[in-house]
Amino acid sequence: xxxxxxxxxxxxxxxxxxxxxxxxxxxxxxxxxxxxxxxxxxxxxxxxxxxxxxxxxxxxxxxxxxxxxxxxxxxxxxxxxxxxxxxxxxxxxxxxxxxxxxxxxxxxxxxxxxxxxxxxxxxxxxxxxxxxxxxxxx
Ligand SMILES: Cc1cc2nc3c(=O)[nH]c(=O)nc-3n(C[C@H](O)[C@H](O)[C@H](O)COP(=O)(O)O)c2cc1C
Numbered sequence: 001x002x003x004x005x006x007x008x009x010x011x012x013x014x015x016x017x018x019x020x021x022x023x024x025x026x027x028x029x030x031x032x033x034x035x036x037x038x039x040x041x042x043x044x045x046x047x048x049x050x051x052x053x054x055x056x057x058x059x060x061x062x063x064x065x066x067x068x069x070x071x072x073x074x075x076x077x078x079x080x081x082x083x084x085x086x087x088x089x090x091x092x093x094x095x096x097x098x099x100x101x102x103x104x105x106x107x108x109x110x111x112x113x114x115x116x117x118x119x120x121x122x123x124x125x126x127x128x129x130x131x132x133x134x135x136x137x138x
Contacts, residue, residue, distance in 0.1 A: 018125040024048050027122070036129055038099030049125065052096035056103060080110065093130060105130035 016037070017030040026044050034040050037052065080090060096106040107128040115121035 015129075016127040018044075018049060018127065020049070020123045020125065022120050022122065024123060033127075036098070036104070036127075037096075043099070052106070053094070054097040054101075054103070057095045057097075080108075096127075 016033040017028075018026055018033065019028040020026050026047055026049060029041050029044050033044065039051075080092060091107070091109045093105060093107050095103050097103050107130040109126045111124050111126075112120045113122040113124060
């Protein structure tokens, strides 16, 4: 877990990037994806990223954490579906699971990319491992 501003900076610079087609099917992941999630490109390409979700990925938790972390940008998990339908960028915090089953907080930003025809051609997802942003219980 990062402890210093430098550690946090390094974490942000080595964030996971996921590229999906317009059907939300993953076509590429960057090299940071496997060390963080445990999933290889072979595990991931050709699927929707919702395999990272699990039993504790619930809407209430996501709303609470999103409000806590982003305040003005607070958004619920439903926002992913809504934003993808509306073809707008969205940012959420949600609990995801590594291949090992270990949970992690994912600060996820998804943005549409547009082709020359003005239509969405792909989506880019930026995942930031967020455990260190969640306040510790006092
Ligand atoms: C580029 C991209 C990256 C995504 N990354 C994640 C992710 O890291 N974790 C996650 O839980 N969902 C992620 N999603 C969202 C899911 O793939 C999916 O769109 C969402 O769960 C809604 O679809 P569903 O209703 O079929 O589950 C991502 C979507 C896109 C397009």
